Ligand code: XCC
């Protein structure tokens with residue numbers, strides 16, 4: 001077999017080669033045409049903020065332009081660019097959260113959107129001091145939704161969910177003025193402060209970025225997760241399969257791709273509709289096979305076990321199988337390349353969100369007021385497209401992997417509870433996990449998250465890092481495209497405990513879990529925040545004291561920058577496998593990879609080699625253990 005060049009995933013490799021043979025362009029071809037990235041852009045040294053520019057600063061001190069026309073230095077330009085990336089990422093996750101809160105606000109007993117988890121709603125209502133006695137559950141839901149919607153623009157006060165952090169963490173934020181106010185305000189403040197002629201203090205801009213990033217993790221993302229759970233159910237462990245081998249030759253294949261579960265949940269229902277199944281039979285298909293891509297896949301696999309077609313770098317390859325009747329998208333991480341590509345096949349490319357129209361796609365707006373009806377119309381289009389499939393072009397790779405997914409914090413607790421049979425408090429406790437960490441059976445925990453990026457061999461960063469960590473008794477929790485890489489590589493099957501160190505393997509066996517836990521989509525990194533907060537409270541320490549680390553080995557999006565920043569600001573050291581565009585400023589690099597520790601107790605590390613990164617992460621975990629006086 002030829003050497004793998006694009007991916008460690010054989011399916012991806014096979015289809016990328018098919019594309020090559022057929023002369024179909026993919027991201028890897030476009031990357032080749034792009035050649036070397038712009039050196040100024042790569043280091044963050046280019047400013048396009050006003051029309052006196054664009055200004056680009058020479059990377060060599062004393063040679064060429066050292067300042068922009070307005071006098072902005074490299075430090076300021078880079079800090080502004082970074083802050084804007086954080087603002088964009090925060091806006092994106094938060095707008096997702098806002099949409100889900102709106103959906104809860106419109107939920108009704110006889111509507112398309114209903115309350116699925118009353119307990120989670122009531123817990124949140126209590127947390128937010130909403131009256132629950134003698135009230136209709138839907139009234140409570142609407143009031144809770146309204147409070148959440150006010151989190152985006154309230155004129156006074158700080159974010160409610162920040163209260164979930166341990167006291168020590170809250171005082172770190174308080175002391176450093178990082179306690180976030182209204183979500184939209186933080187984003188607007190960054191856009192204002194980075195306008196020409198406004199803030200020109202690099203340090204202060206990073207500080208603003210940190211504060212806004214909390215509005216992502218502890219704001220919009222957490223609202224997204226909580227409200228999705230209330231509406232569609234708290235995930236529990238269930239089995240699924242992953243990789244493009246989940247496509248079926250004799251069925252109508254529909255892929256849902258993007259992020260928000262308000263669409264994909266309805267697509268799941270529509271794909272089970274008896275009339276549409278009947279229609280599928282009439283067009284000669286054996287059924288309707290729905291699978292997911294990117295974070296939408298994570299949402300529906302966590303709650304329904306819907307199969308995972310693949311992660312970011314595989315979206316074009318799905319079309320290349322020639323077996324997909326429709327790829328239905330909403331928002332984020334959707335390659336515009338799908339529009340011309342789907343024209344080479346029979347695949348319908350259907351956009352549904354007014355926020356993400358794409359030239360060349362068919363736009364069928366998804367109307368939440370008549371959600372199920374909209375979803376059925378979309379599925380119908382896909383079914384009717386089955387007859388246009390060109391069997392000569394069909395190639396579905398055989399490979400797929402088995403995975404267990406659905407590890408919400410609630411699910412982890414009840415899984416632990418089954419073992420220790422504690423029945424102490426309803427809903428279980430993380431104490432057994434804290435005990436395992438304290439005794440050293442498990443050395444610590446790592447969150448491995450984020451995207452794919454063609455700067456890294458596809459999935460290599462994720463899979464190698466995770467393997468190395470579990471081998472060293474570090475339990476891994478994961479979300480996003482990293483989670484899908486793990487699922488495809490078999491790391492989410494219970495047999496994967498064979499790859500774990502002795503201690504972790506033992507725990508996996510006892511608790512009946514895989515060594516890598518799927519915690520959901522990228523907004524669900526908020527679940528990880530809740531998890532570490534509870535662990536810290538159990539051990540009576542700050543989050544930054546825990547033997548816990550984070551990594552984004554193949555990150556690419558602005559969302560990932562916002563995530564990395566809130567994870568660090570929440571006290572967790574974070575390893576990046578791709579260098580962020582800040583290297584043109586020594587001051588910024590020093591803040592992010594060094595001084596941040598003095599402020600928030602954690603910092604960024606940049607290490608493209610996953611094996612080296614794993615070693616550094618393990619060392620860090622051991623340092624934290626030692627400082628806490630935990631078993632060596
Ligand atoms: Fe997008 Fe969320 Fe990144 Fe994957 S991991 S490429 S942001 S789908 Ni969020």
Ligand code: SF4
Nearest residue numbers: 047050053055068070
């Ligand atoms: Fe140039 Fe300053 Fe305008 Fe940026 S803001 S483009 S550095 S003049």
